[in-house]
Structure formats: structure tokens, C-alpha cells
Amino acid sequence: GAGVSQSPRYKVAKRGQDVALRCDPISGHVSLFWYQQALGQGPEFLTYFQNEAQLDKSGLPSDRFFAERPEGSVSTLKIQRTQQEDSAVYLCASSLARGGPYEQYFGPGTRLTVT
Amino acid sequence: AQSVTQLDSQVPVFEEAPVELRCNYSSSVSVYLFWYVQYPNQGLQLLLKYLSGSTLVKGINGFEAEFNKSQTSFHLRKPSVHISDTAEYFCAVGQAGTALIFGKGTTLSVSS
Numbered sequence: 362g363a364g365v366s367q368s369p370r371y372k373v374a375k376r377g378q379d380v381a382l383r384c385d386p387i388s389g390h391v392s393l394f395w396y397q398q399a400l401g402q403g404p405e406f407l408t409y410f411q412n413e414a415q416l417d418k419s420g421l422p423s424d425r426f427f428a429e430r431p432e433g434s435v436s437t438l439k440i441q442r443t444q445q446e447d448s449a450v451y452l453c454a455s456s457l458a459r460g461g462p463y464e465q466y467f468g469p470g471t472r473l474t475v476t
Numbered sequence: 477a478q479s480v481t482q483l484d485s486q487v488p489v490f491e492e493a494p495v496e497l498r499c500n501y502s503s504s505v506s507v508y509l510f511w512y513v514q515y516p517n518q519g520l521q522l523l524l525k526y527l528s529g530s531t532l533v534k535g536i537n538g539f540e541a542e543f544n545k546s547q548t549s550f551h552l553r554k555p556s557v558h559i560s561d562t563a564e565y566f567c568a569v570g571q572a573g574t575a576l577i578f579g580k581g582t583t584l585s586v587s588s
Contacts, residue, residue: 365519392573394575394576396575401580401581402580402581403480403566403568403578403579403580403581404520404566404576404578405578406575406576406577409574409575411573417574417575420575452519452520454520463573464522464525465522465576466522467512467519467520467521468519469517469518469519470518470519472517
């Protein structure tokens with residue numbers, strides 16, 4: 362079946378612009394995670410949804426970052442007034458169900474470059 | 477709090493040689509352990525995971541890892557690497573239903 366998809370794959374934004382990054386999880390997956398991967402680093406947690414509920418947003422670096430999953434499937438990560446330090450790859454992952462050590466399936470990521 | 481340390485940032489090896497990528501973790505609670513591989517411009521793909529039971533875990537592409545609780549390690553091994561194994565490898569820890577904590581990654585470069 363289809364995996365996790367993300368769009369756009371690449372995004373160039375001028376400093377100060379708002380961006381929206383989309384994630385389509387695997388159908389039926391309850392849990393959805395967003396990670397930020399800076400160049401040469403491992404992914405770092407941003408936020409976590411269980412269905413439409415955002416259960417953990419402790420990793421969001423500032424109030425310019427906002428995520429939503431209104432119908433419990435597609436999720437959007439929005440970054441307002443982008444800054445150069447926001448340049449990174451943004452990864453989305455989904456997993457089957459709440460609880461349990463279920464595997465997280467990752468999308469290809471969106472590479473954001475802020476100029 | 478949990479953390480992951482990947483002891484080598486880069487590992488160059490020749491084709492058909494064995495390789496070991498080292499991972500140590502710290503956690504005050506029981507965790508699950510994972511190795512992911514990332515090819516250029518792609519997302520992460522799960523190689524293998526340790527949940528419980530046998531400490532030797534076999535994964536895809538001929539990789540295996542051994543969980544050592546006393547040394548808090550989860551090293552990844554392959555007896556004979558191929559050029560196609562060139563990629564970035566990430567060790568991660570997690571608990572049920574939570575986000576993963578990743579190491580900084582190890583770049584495996586296989587040359588002929």
C-alpha cells in the first residue's frame with residue numbers, strides 16, 4: 362500500500378514568509394509525529410498527534426510553529442514568519458495505534474530552505 | 477530523560493568487509509531500541525528493532541544488532557557490506573506510543 366507522503370518535497374521561502382507543510386499518513390494509522398532534521402543531525406521531535414488530538418507539542422521550537430490534524434488523518438505543519446534557523450528537513454511519521462512499540466513509518470521529508 | 481550516543485560520526489570500509497556501528501543509550505526506564513537507515517534525499521527506513529526477548533535481533537539487508545543491557549549498548553553489525561549500504565544510519569530509543577529519540581547518525585561509506 363501507499364506509504365507516508367509529504368508535500369512539497371522542497372520549499373524555498375524568503376525570511377518572514379509563512380509556509381505550510383503537508384503530511385499524508387498511512388491510512389488507518391492513529392499516531393502521527395513531526396520531526397525536524399537539521400543538516401548533519403538526527404531527527405528531533407516536534408509534536409505528536411493521536412487521531413485529531415495533539416498530545417505533545419513540547420518539541421515545537423517557538424510559537425511561530427503550529428501543527429494541526431483536524432480530521433485525524435492529514436496533518437499540516439505551519440511555520441509563520443520563517444527565519445534562517447528554520448532551514449531543515451521536516452519529517453512526518455505515522456504508526457498504527459496508540460500504545461505499543463509500533464514501528465514509525467517515515468515520509469520522504471520536506472526540505473525547507475529559508476533565504 | 478533518554479539520550480542516544482552514536483560513537484562514530486563516519487565509518488569508511490571496503491566492500492565485503494565487516495562493519496560495526498556503535499550505539500549507546502541512557503534511560504531510567506525500559507525502552508525499545510531501533511536502527512534506521514536514511515539514503516540521500518529519502519526518509520528513514522527501519523532496519524531492525526529490539527522490543528524484548530532475544531538480545532540478538534536480525535533485520536533487513538543482512539544487518540543484525542545485539543542489545544546489551546549491562547553496557548546500555550545496541551551496536552549494529554553486518555558481516556559483509558556492499559556499495560549499496562552506503563547511507564546514514566541512526567540509532568533511536570523510544571517508549572510505547574512516544575516519539576523516538578535519535579542519535580546524531582553515522583555515515584557509512586563503502587568503497588570498492
